[in-house]
Amino acid sequence: MTTGAVSPRRADTRRNHERILVAAAAALATSGEVAYNAIAKQAEVGVGTVYRHFPTPEALILAVYQREVRHLVEVVPCLLEAHSADEAFRIWATDHLAHYMMTKRGLADALRAATKSQRELPASAYEAVVGAVTTLVRANAAAGTVRADLDPETVMRALGGMLLLDPHGDWHGQAASLTDLLWRGMRADA
Secondary structure, three states: OOOOOOOOOOHHHHHHHHHHHHHHHHHHHHOOOOOHHHHHHHHOOOHHHHHHHOOOHHHHHHHHHHHHHHHHHHHHHHHHHHOOHHHHHHHHHHHHHHHHHHHHHHHHHHHHHHHOOOOOOOOHHHHHHHHHHHHHHHHHHHHOOEOOOOOHHHHHHHHHHHHHOOOOOOHHHHHHHHHHHHHHHHEOOO
16 A cells, blocks of 8 residues: 655655645644545645545555654754754644644544554554654753653653643643643753
8 A cells, every 4th residue: 555655756746745744634633534625625736636645545644644753753853953952852842742642633543444454553653752752851861951860751651641732722832831841840950
């Protein structure tokens, strides 16, 4: 089964592919549904283009999930390069992880249905996200902003509360409050 492979030769094909994934992620975060017509309209492409990239809803769901995990992990080094370790953690948690968690909540049922028969659920996704948390925790421990004895998996479980964010409400404010609460317990002087 395809997961939406695109030709590296055509820039417009790559742009359309990304626009479809962004629109599908937004739809899954808010409604938990994959409606090709609505996604095509939001992505400003024809519905045939969506089907060419993702012939089945399952392929689209898996591609959205893989894109979200990849982005969540790949942004960590950029954040650490551009910000202090503590600020990078906060930005990652409130902006990136919170968005991922809301998308994941919308994706959960669809992802289970998409992978039930194929057993394709990316098992490495959890490990990849824990790896991102580990990188952030270690950078902060090295900077002296958090306790050196923190277990990244415990931090990840604590961040799991972001699954309960309301995508229709002040999710960013809620994510910042959760991050602040967790940060107080993580601080080196706590």
